[in-house]
Amino acid sequence: MTQTEHLIKHLPTELGGLDAGPLVRVEHDLEPWEKRCHALADVLDFHKIISTEEKRRGVSALGSEIVGSLTYYERWIVAFANILFQKGILTPEELAVKMDEVMARSGEETTSCTI
Amino acid sequence: MNQQIHDHTPAPDSNHAAPGYYEVMETAVRELLFERKLITPGEIRRQIEVLDSRTPALGAKVVARAWVDPEFKARLLANGRKACEEFGISFYDETDLIVLENTDEVHNLIVCTLCSCYPRPVLGLPPDWYKLKPYRARAVKEPRSLLAEFGTVIPEDVEVRVSDSTATVRYLVLPQRPASTENYSEEQLAALVTRDAMIGVVKAEIPETKEMPQ
Amino acid sequence: MAQRAQPMARDFPDIVKADGEQPIFAPDDQVRISMRFPIGHFRVPNYIRGKKGIVEAVIEPTIINNEEEGFGRNAGNKRHYYRIAIPLTELWPNYAGSSNDGLRIEVFETWLERIRG
Numbered sequence: 160m161t162q163t164e165h166l167i168k169h170l171p172t173e174l175g176g177l178d179a180g181p182l183v184r185v186e187h188d189l190e191p192w193e194k195r196c197h198a199l200a201d202v203l204d205f206h207k208i209i210s211t212e213e214k215r216r217g218v219s220a221l222g223s224e225i226v227g228s229l230t231y232y233e234r235w236i237v238a239f240a241n242i243l244f245q246k247g248i249l250t251p252e253e254l255a256v257k258m259d260e261v262m263a264r265s266g267e268e269t270t271s272c273t274i
Numbered sequence: 275m276n277q278q279i280h281d282h283t284p285a286p287d288s289n290h291a292a293p294g295y296y297e298v299m300e301t302a303v304r305e306l307l308f309e310r311k312l313i314t315p316g317e318i319r320r321q322i323e324v325l326d327s328r329t330p331a332l333g334a335k336v337v338a339r340a341w342v343d344p345e346f347k348a349r350l351l352a353n354g355r356k357a358c359e360e361f362g363i364s365f366y367d368e369t370d371l372i373v374l375e376n377t378d379e380v381h382n383l384i385v386c387t388l389c390s391c392y393p394r395p396v397l398g399l400p401p402d403w404y405k406l407k408p409y410r411a412r413a414v415k416e417p418r419s420l421l422a423e424f425g426t427v428i429p430e431d432v433e434v435r436v437s438d439s440t441a442t443v444r445y446l447v448l449p450q451r452p453a454s455t456e457n458y459s460e461e462q463l464a465a466l467v468t469r470d471a472m473i474g475v476v477k478a479e480i481p482e483t484k485e486m487p488q
Numbered sequence: 489m490a491q492r493a494q495p496m497a498r499d500f501p502d503i504v505k506a507d508g509e510q511p512i513f514a515p516d517d518q519v520r521i522s523m524r525f526p527i528g529h530f531r532v533p534n535y536i537r538g539k540k541g542i543v544e545a546v547i548e549p550t551i552i553n554n555e556e557e558g559f560g561r562n563a564g565n566k567r568h569y570y571r572i573a574i575p576l577t578e579l580w581p582n583y584a585g586s587s588n589d590g591l592r593i594e595v596f597e598t599w600l601e602r603i604r605g
Contacts, residue, residue, distance in 0.1 A: 172388060173388050192294075201324075201366070232296070249303070
C-alpha cells in the first residue's frame with residue numbers, strides 16, 4: 160500500500176464529502192472574457208471539437224495545485240489549450256505566438272520567455 | 275457591455291485595463307480557431323446571446339405556472355424538459371431536466387460534487403458559491419447544517435433529499451407555494467420564486483416589507 | 489375516427505434487442521455501487537463506491553459511458569443510467585441528520601451490481 164494512491168484514486172475536482180469550512184456566499188458578474196470563454200465551451204461542445212466531458216477531464220487533469228489555484232474559467236481555458244494540443248489542432252508554439260500578438264495589440268509588453 | 279467579436283481585429287476586453295494572462299489566452303485560442311475555420315465569430319456572438327437570455331426569471335415563470343395549473347405541474351414532474359419547452363425554453367446543452375417537488379414531507383436540494391452541473395437552460399449561470407468547495411463538499415454530507423447557513427431550517431420529520439448531478443440529467447427544485455398567496459396573479463407568484471429557492475437552499479417566501487429597498 | 493389498438497410488446501415476441509438496449513435494472517431493484525478505481529476520469533464519486541441503494545428510475549435514452557467520452561469517444565457503448573437512492577446514513581457513519589435523509593444520484597449501468605434477496 161503506497162502513501163500516494165489516494166491522489167490517483169481521487170480526482171482533484173471531486174469534492175463530495177470532503178471536510179470543508181463554512182459557506183462562502185460569493186457571487187460575481189462574469190467578466191466579458193469569462194462569458195466569451197463559456198460561449199467558447201458551448202460552441203466547442205456543439206461541434207464536438209471538445210465535448211463537455213472532455214473539458215471536465217481536461218480540467219481535472221490539470222492537477223490539484225492548478226485546480227486549487229486558478230479560478231473557474233481560468234481552468235477552462237488552460238484545459239482547452241491542453242486538449243487542443245493533444246488533438247493536434249493547435250501547437251504550443253502557435254498559441255504562444257498568438258498570445259504575444261494579442262498582448263502587443265493591447266499595448267502590453269511581451270513577457271514570454273523564449274529560452 | 276458590448277462584446278467585441280471580430281474576425282481580424284478583436285479588441286481587448288475593456289478600454290481602461292490591459293487584458294490579464296487568461297484573457298489573452300482566451301482571445302488567442304478563439305482567434306486561432308477562427309483562423310482554422312473550426313468555429314466562427316457569429317457562433318460565439320450567438321452563444322453569448324443565448325447565455326444572456328437565460329436567467330432565473332425563466333425558472334420562476336415555470337414554477338408559478340406549476341403552482342396555478344395542476345395539469346402543467348403534472349407534465350412538469352413527468353418530463354421537466356418537455357414542459358419547459360412549452361414556454362420556448364430550449365435545452366441547447368442537450369441535457370434533460372427532472373423537476374423535484376418540495377412537499378411537507380420532502381425538501382430537495384441540488385448539487386454537483388464533481389464539477390458544476392446546473393440547469394443552465396432554465397436558470398442561467400450558477401452563482402460562485404455553488405461551484406466552490408464548501409457547498410459541493412458539504413451538500414451531500416451535512417445538508418442540514420449547510421441549509422442552516424442559508425437561514426433554512428428543515429424540521430427533523432421532513433426528509434432532506436440531495437440530488438448530485440453526474441450525467442446528462444439536470445435538476446430544478448419546485449419550491450412549495452407560500453401560504454397566503456391565494457389571490458396572487460401568476461406574475462406576482464413568479465416574483466416570489468428566487469434562484470436560490472430553485473436550487474433548494476431557501477424556501478419561496480413572501481418578502482417582509484419593513485422598508486422600501488434603496 | 490376509428491380507435492386503433494395500442495401496439496404492445498407482446499405483438500412481436502421474437503424481437504431481439506441489441507446488447508445494452510434493454511435496461512438491466514428496474515425501479516425498486518436493490519443494487520450496490522461497484523468498488524473499483526479507474527484512473528484518469530470517472531463520474532462515479534468515491535463517496536458512493538461500495539454503497540448500497542435502490543433504483544428509483546431508469547433514465548432514458550441510453551447514452552455513452554462518460555468515462556470514455558472524457559477521452560474523446562463520442563459514439564458507441566451506450567447503456568442506461570439509473571437514478572439511485574442511497575440513505576445518507578449508508579454513506580456517512582456518523583450522519584447527524586434524519587435517518588430519512590437521502591441522496592439521489594445517476595449511476596451508469598456498468599457500475600451497478602444486483603443485490604439478491
